[in-house]
Amino acid sequence: MPMPPSIRRFTLLIPAFAVLLSNVEARSACLPDPPSDNDTVTCTGTDSTGYDASGATGLTITTEGFAILDESDPTLDSAILVSDGNTVTIGAQSRVNVTEDAGFGIRGGNDNSVDNTGRITIDGIDGRGISLGENTTGILPNGAVNSFEIFARGLRSIALETGLNTGVSNAGRIEVEGDEGRGISAFDRNDYSIPANISNTGTMNVTGNDAFGIKTGDGWIEATDGANGLVPTDVGVFNASGATIDVSGTRSFGIFTGDEGNLAFDNDSFVRNQGMIGVTGIDAIGISVGGNDLLDRFDFDAGPNDPQPLQIFDIDNSGTIDGGPSAGPLVEFRGAVAGRENRLVVRSTGAILADLTNQGMADRGIAVRGSSGDELIINTGTIVGDIEFRDGDDRYLLFPTATQTGNLRGGNGNDELILNANTGAVSDFDASMLFDFERIRIRGVSNDSGWTLSNTQAFAGVVEIADQGRLNVPTPITLGGDFVAHPTGTLDLTLDGTTPPLTIQGDATFDGTVIIRQGPNLMPSATPYTVIDATTRSGDFSSVQFPDAVGTRMFTLVPDPVDLLVLFEDVGLxxxxxxxxxxxxxxxxxxxxxxxxxxxxxxxxxxxxxxxxxxxxxxxxSALSPEVYDVHTTVVAEGGRRIARLLLDRPRECREGQLDPWKRVDTRLPCHARRWSPWLAATGGFRSREKFPGHPRYDSSLGGLVFGIDGRPLDDLDLTFAISSQRGTLDVAGAGESTVTLTDVSGHVAWTPGPLRIQAVLSWGHGFHKDRRRIRFSETATPIDIRGNEEHDSDRITLAGEVGWAFAVGPIRIEPIAGVDWAWVYQRPIREDGAGGFGIAIDRRDDRIGSVSGGVRLATVYQHDRYLIRQLEWMDGIWRPSIDVRWRQLVEGNEREIEARLIGAPSTVSAFTIEGKEDAGGVELAAGVSFTPKNANRLQFDLRYEAYLASHTLEQNLVARVQLGF
Structure with missing residues (x-):
């Protein structure tokens, strides 16, 4: 039974008693006697009269050897009595006996620190082992500690008792054998600037009836001051890892927090269990907490944006609470505050294990019992036993890796089961364990694997798929109530016969995505199948996804105002x-x-x-498609364009008498007129096109050498003749790799009268193609994996032109540029060998690819004549860096037709036509630098990087060139 209020507040009278008894003479084995302030006191031998040290403060009292103290002197009633601010240690071999009713082992005023490393035995009724007053300073050490043994045997005896804000710790063993006894009894906490908590790191055995392992008042949390009041940061009562509390007494408690006399239930005392609490006593309870006035109802829709995240709980259990067949609820919430939420979390290592032997009987087999207010229970570990939520709007959040064995019983209010996001294997929830619940909500995240539900027909509440949630229905189920799907939720159904996968007996609200899968027994039928059988319906699924067609059989949606109907029939190739x-x-x-x-x-x-x-x-x-040959066309056209760009993109020549734009005074650059200049360039590049609807991914590479001769017959006129050879590969996804070799003969002309430059390139090229096309599929009874081989030639004519106008802004030359290029590609007929009747035959093809471009070039010229070390002397000379940004738009030829036949087809069957496709436009970026050494000014070195970026395409080229001028 709870202690009467007069006894509960007894500790508040301790300072007064200490003053009244300060002048009583004591015959003591503790010296000095009486003590003075700040004395060190040593107790030895046997003392049955008690030691009165209440006339001094700041004492350090210890016992030595086999000291034995008790409080049998009726004038003192304490083995040791101290006032304020003292430290008392009971030695390891010492004994303190409390034999008288209402006697004390160690009794102190405020701000004392007492540690028992010996043995305290309490035989008297209402006796106390250690009893301390308030913690007013927060100076550590402070509070009551048991490091060895305390036996509380008397009726209503208490092992450790503390006043306001005073902490308690049991690191040893406490036996609560007396009825209505307590292992730890702590008054309220109301000053969070003072460090204090209640902890058990040892062993507590509660064998007495109506007894308590730990009993506290209100306010045992850690908290800080917030804008709207206290903000809880941690619990205040701990049963630590490795610690045990065993409760075998009838109607006894392991941990009881909150003043039961506080009818407002704003108790605010939170518990963390990391150890073991065993509950075997008849109607015994493991943890009992009051309500709280600190935790608002968590908003799952806000999630991490909720101003009060799910970090603090009334009960935080990562240990084990294990009950016997006659135990009461293992965890209970005694009360609640309106508008607040009581919270319990069972961590992944935690377990609440009720004995189900007497499940269904009153107060038996109950893991958790709620209050009349709102509760949130989160299970990420294991709960065995019923959960009785009682009244209030309660919620139970179940993680997919958690275990729930037992019924979930709601009550008056709106009770909700929340199935948490699942990224692992699909989890199942058996709805037959729900009683008086109004909703099942399935939450989710991106790539959620979801949940299945079973035994749902008797559940008359709402089944809701929240945003990103996923409900899987591999076998038919019936929902006894309503159904709601949110815009990003997913309903995954398997259709395997005439029974609808989902029957909804209430109202249905459709939204989000529905995925329909084909079961192994589904047969084609001209009659539509019912996928969802609803009573009434509002809304529509934003996406209905069917499986890929099997053979020539496929799904199609049949419009219906209420149900979801599909046809599964043979539709042809x-x-x-x-x-x-x-x-x-x-x-x-x-x-x-x-x-x-x-x-x-x-x-x-x-x-x-x-x-x-x-x-x-x-x-x-797709395996039979000849689209791979359209990639050959792209490679041929882009190979010629690469040579044209090399000729067009060279920097403007440095003219004699040109001024250095970076010098403050007029300084002429040491430029020289060159009438003719042979040069050699190496070029290499890669092109990747991602897969996009109807067209496969491919990757190509091309590299080679270009030899040219520049001539300047007139001051403003430049002519170039060049020959080149490039070799590369093209790899089309699923079709394999082919090779191509290109040779080109090119001519270039540039007219540069001042800031204007007009250029043109004409090029002819020939291509040698070694075609390899893999044909592989296993969708029919006879798998096919063969290769078609062929060699064919191609010719190409490229015509390109460009015009630019340069003007200076400071030392930078800005040149708007517009260009055009066209390619005519002619390819010889193709007839594959080695692929049997699956080989492809293609007649001669003529294609045109044309594009226009526009953009700007930023360039400058700079004479470098300084260096830090001699090894960099080679850098002296004329440098000409440039950057280009352009847009290129294809105006012809990005979509090209290929007319082909299968070699094994009858000649009477006409050819088929497919279409290749490239991105119609994209951004061209380039950066280059040209260098003429001071000490070898007939040489010129050029390096240029170019990139083309489109929606699905990335092409990158690098050109290095060396030129010798005469």
Missing amino acids: VAVARTDNQRAIAAYLAEIQASEDEASPDLQNLLDEFATATGTLANVF
Whole structure:
């Protein structure tokens, strides 16, 4: 039974008693006697009269050897009595016996520190082992500590008792054997600037009836002052890792926090259990807490943006609370504050384990019992036993890795089960354990794997898929209530027969994404299948995703005002194709099927197996596609354009008499007129195009050498003749790698009358192509993996022009530039070998690719004539850096047709046409530098980097050139 208020407040009278008894003579084994302020006192031998040190402060009292003290002197009632600000240590071999009713072992006023490393035995009724007053200074050490043993055997006896703001710690063993006894009894805490907490790091055995392991008043938390009041930062009562509290007494408690006389329930005393609490007593309870006036109701929709994140809990359990068959609720909330939320978290290592032997009987098999207010219980570990929420708007957050065995019982109010985001294996929740709950909410995150629900027909509440949540329905279920899907939620259903995967007996609100999967037993039918059978419906799914077609069978959506209906039927080859190119090939194959003429045996076998195919035929159509040959066209055209750019993008010549723009006085650059100049350039580059709808990814590389001769017959006229050779590869996803070799003969002319420069390039090139196309698929009964081989030639004519006008802004020359380039590509016929009837035949192709560009070049010229060390002397000379930014737009040829036939097809079947596609426009970036050494001014070195960036394409080129002028 709870202690009467007069006894609970007894410690407040301790200072007065100390004053009244300060002049009583004591016959003591403690010396000096009486003590003076700040004395060191040593107690030895046996003392049955007690030691009165209340007339002094600042004492250090210790016991030595086998000292035995008790309080049998009726005038003192304390083995040791001190006033304020003292330190008392009971030695390891010492004994303190409390034999009289209402007697004390060590009794002190305020700001005392007492540590028992010996043994204290309390046999008297209402006896105290250690009893201290308030903590007023916060100076450590302060409070009561048991480091060895205390036996509280008397009725209502207390091992450790403290006043306001005074901490208590049990690091040893406390036996609470007397009825209504307490291991630790702590008054309130109200000053959070003073360090204090209640902790058990040892062992506490509560065998007495109506007894307590730890009992505290209000306010045992850590907190700081916030703008709107206290902000809790940690709990104030601890059962530490490795510590145990065993409760075998009838109606006894392991930990009881909060003043039960506080009917407002703003107790604000929080508990953390990291150790073991065993509860075997009849109607015994592991942890009992009052309410709080600090924790607002957490907003799951706000998540991390909630101003009060989920970090502080009334009860934080990462240890084990284990109950016997006759135990009461292992955890209970006794009360609540309106508008606030009581919180319990079971961490991943935590467990609350009720014994289910007597589950269903009153107060048996209960893991947690709530209050009449709002509770939030978060389970990331293990809970065995029923959870009784009672009244209030309660919530139970279950993590996918957690275990819940037992019923969840709501009450009056709006109670909600929240299934937390799941990125691991799909988890299941059995809804038959829900009673008096109004909602199941499924939360999620990106790439959430989601939950399944079972036994949902008896659940009459709302099933809600929150944003990014996912509900998987691999086997049919019936929802007994309403259904709501949010805009980014996902409903994943498996259709495996005539039973709808999801039946909704209440109202349905559709939104978000629904994914429909094909079960192994689903057969094609001209009658629509019901995927969702709803009573009433509002809204629509923003996305309905079907599985890939299997063979020539596929899903299509059937409009319906209430239910979700689909057709699963044989639709033929063309309908199962996904893209325009696939549809063209599918139509071609269908025409071969319908032809009276025979196809080659291998091709005919493929057509026959389409009817029984179990894979996605769209993959077969892609494998047969000749689009790889369109990539050859791109490589040929871009190879010629690369040579044209090399000729057009060279820096303007440094003219005789030109001034150095970086010098403050007129300084002429040491430029020389060159009438002719041979040069050699090395070029290399890479091009990658990402996969985009209907077209595969490819990567190509091309590199080679260019030899040229520049001539200047007139001051403003430059002519160039160049020859080049480039070799590279192109690798198309799924088709393999081919090689190409390009040779070019080019001519260039530039007219530069002052700031204007007009240029033109004409180039002819020839290409040698070694074609390799892999044809591989396994969607039909006979897998295919063969290669088509061929060699073909190509010719190309490139015409490019550019005009620019340069003007100076300070030392920088700005040159707006506009350009145009056109390529005519002619490719010889192709007929693949080695691929049987799956080989491709393509007639001669003529393609045109044209583009225009516009942008700006920033350039300057600089004479470098200083260096830090002699090794950098080579840097002296004329430097000409430049940066280009342009936009290039294809105006012709980014979409090109290829007309092809399968070699094994009957000649009476006309060819099919597919289309290759490139990005229509993108940004061109370039950076270059030209260097003419001071001591070798007939030489010129150029280095230039170029990049082309489009929606799906990245091309990068690097050119290095050396020129010798005469």
